[in-house]
Amino acid sequence: MARAEIGMVFDRAFPAASVGDYARRVEAAGLDQLWLIEDCFYTAGISLAATALASTERIGVGLGIMPAVARAVPITAMEIATLANIAPGRFFPGIGHGVQDWMGQMGVRPASPLAALDETISSVRRLLAGEEVTLDGREVRLDRVRLDQPPAVVPPVVAGVQQTKSLAVAGRVADGVILVEGAGPTYVRWALEQAGGPDPFRVVTFTMMAVSDDRREAYGWVAPFVAGLITERRPALTVLPFFDEMFERVERGGADALLDMPADHWREVGAIGTIDDAHAHLESLEAAGVSSVNVFPGDDLGVALGQIDGVAALVRR
Numbered sequence: 575m576a577r578a579e580i581g582m583v584f585d586r587a588f589p590a591a592s593v594g595d596y597a598r599r600v601e602a603a604g605l606d607q608l609w610l611i612e613d614c615f616y617t618a619g620i621s622l623a624a625t626a627l628a629s630t631e632r633i634g635v636g637l638g639i640m641p642a643v644a645r646a647v648p649i650t651a652m653e654i655a656t657l658a659n660i661a662p663g664r665f666f667p668g669i670g671h672g673v674q675d676w677m678g679q680m681g682v683r684p685a686s687p688l689a690a691l692d693e694t695i696s697s698v699r700r701l702l703a704g705e706e707v708t709l710d711g712r713e714v715r716l717d718r719v720r721l722d723q724p725p726a727v728v729p730p731v732v733a734g735v736q737q738t739k740s741l742a743v744a745g746r747v748a749d750g751v752i753l754v755e756g757a758g759p760t761y762v763r764w765a766l767e768q769a770g771g772p773d774p775f776r777v778v779t780f781t782m783m784a785v786s787d788d789r790r791e792a793y794g795w796v797a798p799f800v801a802g803l804i805t806e807r808r809p810a811l812t813v814l815p816f817f818d819e820m821f822e823r824v825e826r827g828g829a830d831a832l833l834d835m836p837a838d839h840w841r842e843v844g845a846i847g848t849i850d851d852a853h854a855h856l857e858s859l860e861a862a863g864v865s866s867v868n869v870f871p872g873d874d875l876g877v878a879l880g881q882i883d884g885v886a887a888l889v890r891r
Contacts, residue, residue: 581607581868586616594629603886609636614676639734641672642694651701658725670734745769750776756810758842759862778866782844801829
């Protein structure tokens with residue numbers, strides 16, 4: 575069982591000007607990676623990634639995710655290649671559907687999100703490999719496009735997806751997947767099955783972490799957020815055999831009803847409970863095939879900065 579790399583996520587709500595300091599703190603703590611969020615209409619991922627890479631020397635910097643249709647495919651490939659050449663082996667790009675309502679607001683909502691994802695990722699990977707690409711696809715059209723400076727070290731391109739059909743596309747055309755917060759070992763195994771079990775295939779997770787000597791206190795910190803994921807029926811949770819029980823708890827008693835949920839249920843949801851629970855969650859993700867675990871903080875920058883040392887304790891386990 576390979577050890578996963580451990581990192582932190584920079585929340586979309588954090589001030590852009592804080593990303594350099596945040597990245598340096600993550601690196602100084604001995605963590606392996608920093609993952610950045612690009613959501614409409616917050617902060618832009620490429621400029622955040624460039625700043626984080628320029629502010630550090632060692633850590634990997636991931637971007638989860640660029641919506642497939644928000645940029646023209648050659649521009650996406652150029653951005654990735656430029657950062658990969660500036661920091662060889664340290665930039666990990668992610669591409670996904672993006673929220674379709676947001677894509678509609680921008681006037682770029684595709685007729686087929688699946689085709690857009692398929693054609694975008696496959697074309698970007700070919701361009702990064704130095705190929706000339708011509709494509710008359712359903713959503714992507716390219717005429718003899720070739721990058722002048724493809725990356726010397728080609729980065730893996732991972733897909734930020736959740737559902738069955740999208741995971742199948744990722745298994746065919748991507749180097750791996752990003753699975754968002756709520757992803758536990760059961761969902762990881764399910765997602766790999768939907769992707770067709772490609773090998774090699776990188777699995778990155780964004781993971782909630784709440785640790786206290788008092789389990790109930792730790793559960794209380796994240797219960798409202800987890801209740802929201804349950805109510806929206808996030809796929810990472812709906813595949814769990816006890817999802818119906820969790821849903822009924824929330825419907826009956828709100829977030830507080832989750833506080834009495836068994837510890838093994840919480841360990842499926844995140845690194846939540848005691849430090850031993852957090853270690854158990856991490857080890858279960860590694861056993862399921864996860865190569866990168868990144869703690870997803872709340873939207874308070876001060877709290878997130880305080881979490882960095884706690885995450886570093888997982889690295890030193």
